[in-house]
Amino acid sequence: xxxxxxxxxxxxxxxxxxxxxxxxxxxxxxxxxxxxxxxxxxxxxxxxxxxxxxxxxxxxxxxxxxxxxxxxxxxxxxxxxxxxxxxxxxxxxxxxxxxxxxxxxxxxxxx
Amino acid sequence: xxxxxxxxxxxxxxxxxxxxxxxxxxxxxxxxxxxxxxxxxxxxxxxxxxxxxxxxxxxxxxxxxxxxxxxxxxxxxxxxxxxxxxxxxxxxxxxxxxxxxxxxxxxxxxxxxx
Numbered sequence: 001x002x003x004x005x006x007x008x009x010x011x012x013x014x015x016x017x018x019x020x021x022x023x024x025x026x027x028x029x030x031x032x033x034x035x036x037x038x039x040x041x042x043x044x045x046x047x048x049x050x051x052x053x054x055x056x057x058x059x060x061x062x063x064x065x066x067x068x069x070x071x072x073x074x075x076x077x078x079x080x081x082x083x084x085x086x087x088x089x090x091x092x093x094x095x096x097x098x099x100x101x102x103x104x105x106x107x108x109x110x111x
Numbered sequence: 112x113x114x115x116x117x118x119x120x121x122x123x124x125x126x127x128x129x130x131x132x133x134x135x136x137x138x139x140x141x142x143x144x145x146x147x148x149x150x151x152x153x154x155x156x157x158x159x160x161x162x163x164x165x166x167x168x169x170x171x172x173x174x175x176x177x178x179x180x181x182x183x184x185x186x187x188x189x190x191x192x193x194x195x196x197x198x199x200x201x202x203x204x205x206x207x208x209x210x211x212x213x214x215x216x217x218x219x220x221x222x223x224x225x
Binding site for chain 2: 009044104
């Protein structure tokens with residue numbers, strides 16, 4: 001069965017410091033991975049997906065199939081990055097999909 | 112933008128009561144999902160539906176049922192609420208034209224069972 005592991009429940013950094021939120025997955029098929037973010041008092045929303053290969057709000061994530069990882073990185077954290085971050089793995093069943101989420105990492109960026 | 116509306120933001124129920132959580136979307140999306148969100152446990156899939164009158168169990172379906180009589184509406188039902196069902200419930204949708212895996216979430220329904 002597929003699994004997503006986010007080893008850090010809490011991560012605290014100072015403004016301007018680099019930040020890396022770790023995500024590892026286990027899945028025997030071809031994975032599609034996502035990062036979702038939930039800011040305080042806001043809805044959960046998509047941050048980025050690996051197939052897009054884009055940088056959103058300064059964040060990037062590279063799929064490493066050898067290490068089965070999809071870590072989220074930002075070189076210079078900002079206070080507004082403080083939020084709950086979830087890594088998610090899409091699994092295909094027939095013509096449909098469902099997402100499995102990790103347990104989340106709460107990022108706090110201190111001034 | 113897709114709008115996913117969950118009718119109740121906060122509910123307080125007693126043990127044994129029947130609870131209905133409603134979710135309505137306005138963008139003709141085929142797929143709808145119910146998750147519960149708990150601190151330290153992340154999001155766990157309860158049920159999902161890929162079409163009207165169709166439902167599939169997710170990872171934690173016990174104690175829940177769902178109904179999808181119309182494409183735009185997906186209801187989560189707790190037949191007899193228990194205290195361990197106190198949680199934040201999130202409805203989400205996806206559609207082929209928005210990207211099959213890109214979930215759009217509702218604001219959530221926070222249920223407290225006393």
